[in-house]
Amino acid sequence: MSPLPVDWEAKYRQGTTFWQRPDSNPALAGWLADGTLRPGRILLPGAGQGAEPLDLAKAGFDVTVVDIAPSAVAFQQGRIGPFGGHVLLADLFAWEPDAPFDAVYDQTCLCALSPALWDAYAARLARWVRPGGVLAVLFMQTNGEGGPPFHCDLGRMRELFPADSWTWPAPLPAPVAHPSGLSEQPAALMRLSA
Numbered sequence: 505m506s507p508l509p510v511d512w513e514a515k516y517r518q519g520t521t522f523w524q525r526p527d528s529n530p531a532l533a534g535w536l537a538d539g540t541l542r543p544g545r546i547l548l549p550g551a552g553q554g555a556e557p558l559d560l561a562k563a564g565f566d567v568t569v570v571d572i573a574p575s576a577v578a579f580q581q582g583r584i585g586p587f588g589g590h591v592l593l594a595d596l597f598a599w600e601p602d603a604p605f606d607a608v609y610d611q612t613c614l615c616a617l618s619p620a621l622w623d624a625y626a627a628r629l630a631r632w633v634r635p636g637g638v639l640a641v642l643f644m645q646t647n648g649e650g651g652p653p654f655h656c657d658l659g660r661m662r663e664l665f666p667a668d669s670w671t672w673p674a675p676l677p678a679p680v681a682h683p684s685g686l687s688e689q690p691a692a693l694m695r696l697s698a
């Protein structure tokens with residue numbers, strides 16, 4: 505089990521969810537439009553109460569959501585359950601899928617985890633994306649100390665997702681503004697064969 509320095513369930517119950525967007529991240533629309541993300545099996549770790557799982561389900565994806573907060577899981581069950589989506593209450597550090605996914609969409613999950621857990625989380629992401637599959641990730645840019653959200657320095661991200669395992673886009677797309685005033689660096693990384 506991972507240490508949970510944050511009581512995420514309490515935040516949902518109290519409505520202190522400053523990270524939440526009213527609609528899907530504009531980066532998702534871009535990846536759908538340019539074919540970076542094509543209908544297939546997709547995992548959203550730590551999806552919270554975000555709008556992205558529903559938009560992906562409506563776009564024909566086979567969506568799996570894993571979150572540790574019961575309120576987030578109940579919310580997503582109501583949203584994507586009718587589309588046949590899979591919604592799991594689990595700790596990402598204790599859970600393993602039966603098979604890797606065509607794609608993983610990570611939005612403010614990595615940055616929500618203590619950096620002490622990042623190597624272990626990146627190793628899991630590398631297992632969870634099939635060779636040739638895509639990790640569509642939003643690297644939160646806080647340029648500050650502490651967290652969550654923790655600053656996802658891009659040099660550190662290139663160490664976590666190294667070029668011998670992941671193909672990075674060049675150049676990186678423009679950062680996306682976050683409602684909190686922060687910004688997110690989108691990157692769609694292709695998983696190379698192990």
Ligand SMILES: C[S@@+](CC[C@H](N)C(=O)[O-])C[C@H]1O[C@@H](n2cnc3c(N)ncnc32)[C@H](O)[C@@H]1O
Pocket residue numbers: 506512513523524525549550551552553554570571572573576594595596597611612613616617
């Ligand atoms: C900052 S929120 C982001 C939610 C959503 N992705 C969004 O953009 O609105 C982080 C989410 O990760 C979940 N989470 C944190 N640690 C987790 C863990 N170890 N296993 C599963 N979910 C976790 C929290 O419950 C929370 O829903």
